[in-house]
Amino acid sequence: MNDMTKIERAIEMNDMKISAKGVQVYYGDTHAIKDVSVEIEDKTVTAFIGPSGCGKSTFLRCLNRMNDTIDICRVEGDILLDGEDIYDKRVDPVQLRAKVGMVFQKPNPFPKSIYDNIAYGPRIHGLAKNKAELDEIVEKSLRRGAIWDEVKDRLHAPGTGLSGGQQQRLCIARAVATEPEVLLMDEPCSALDPIATAQVEELIDELRQSYSVVIVTHSMQQAARVSQKTAFFHLGNLVEYDDTTKIFTNPEDPRTESYITGRIG
Numbered sequence: 001m002n003d004m005t006k007i008e009r010a011i012e013m014n015d016m017k018i019s020a021k022g023v024q025v026y027y028g029d030t031h032a033i034k035d036v037s038v039e040i041e042d043k044t045v046t047a048f049i050g051p052s053g054c055g056k057s058t059f060l061r062c063l064n065r066m067n068d069t070i071d072i073c074r075v076e077g078d079i080l081l082d083g084e085d086i087y088d089k090r091v092d093p094v095q096l097r098a099k100v101g102m103v104f105q106k107p108n109p110f111p112k113s114i115y116d117n118i119a120y121g122p123r124i125h126g127l128a129k130n131k132a133e134l135d136e137i138v139e140k141s142l143r144r145g146a147i148w149d150e151v152k153d154r155l156h157a158p159g160t161g162l163s164g165g166q167q168q169r170l171c172i173a174r175a176v177a178t179e180p181e182v183l184l185m186d187e188p189c190s191a192l193d194p195i196a197t198a199q200v201e202e203l204i205d206e207l208r209q210s211y212s213v214v215i216v217t218h219s220m221q222q223a224a225r226v227s228q229k230t231a232f233f234h235l236g237n238l239v240e241y242d243d244t245t246k247i248f249t250n251p252e253d254p255r256t257e258s259y260i261t262g263r264i265g
């Protein structure tokens with residue numbers, strides 16, 4: 001650290017995609033996130049782990065203002081995306097969510113065709129000038145979602161007619177269709193079997209080439225397999241944040257150690 005030049009330090013700062021400082025979240029009187037600060041790196045998979053109810057989903061939802069949709073939820077502190085305050089009054093949450101996409105625990109395709117599931121976002125955001133361009137975006141997104149080969153002959157069939165694992169890959173393809181910069185995933189594999197899970201994990205590793213990916217997971221094996229950075233939450237606190245290998249082999253905090261060895265959680 002000490003022998004880094006100013007320029008090296010500046011470059012390292014640039015690699016920070018999201019910077020959260022002193023974040024507090026309340027649901028009415030419940031203090032769900034307590035003074036959390038964290039730097040999320042670009043082109044990196046960051047895992048959020050911790051026992052049920054510790055605030056992983058709450059904190060994840062702060063990163064694209066999904067908590068705005070919960071009436072009793074209040075968020076304080078600063079969250080910067082590429083240095084810009086995402087809670088600034090001038091930021092349109094819909095535009096923000098195109099840049100910071102989200103995949104949920106339960107696959108939730110729209111009740112529309114496979115094609116329209118993908119085309120929906122690009123249409124709203126005016127990403128295609130004509131049908132040919134839209135077709136291209138749809139194909140590219142389905143390829144990135146690693147599901148093109150399985151659906152290319154049934155693009156106009158309903159998305160809800162796919163298997164659970166296929167639906168989740170469709171939802172990932174839908175999230176990447178608007179060219180997001182960050183992809184938030186809240187337990188994206190919890191409804192999937194081991195084969196579909198492996199496919200989604202492989203996909204996450206590929207998406208990391210282009211995006212910053214943040215994944216909430218209850219599976220420590222999954223966190224260890226897919227992430228480079230891991231954040232351990234406990235009772236609304238961010239207890240420890242470090243390289244994934246460090247967290248799983250030599251954590252600093254006894255609470256982290258208890259969790260990864262199965263004593264709490």
Ligand SMILES: Nc1ncnc2c1ncn2[C@@H]1O[C@H](COP(=O)(O)OP(=O)(O)OP(=O)(O)O)[C@@H](O)[C@H]1O
Nearest residue numbers: 027030032050051052053054055056057058059070
């Ligand atoms: N919509 C809500 N209204 C009120 N309280 C909420 C709401 N969502 C979450 N909470 C509370 O905030 C705290 C953190 O919940 P959160 O869902 O973020 O935990 P989590 O770590 O994602 O848990 P899990 O692993 O079970 O998904 C909990 O005490 C929870 O009860």
Ligand SMILES: [Mg+2]
Nearest residue numbers: 056057058216
């Ligand atoms: Mg959760």
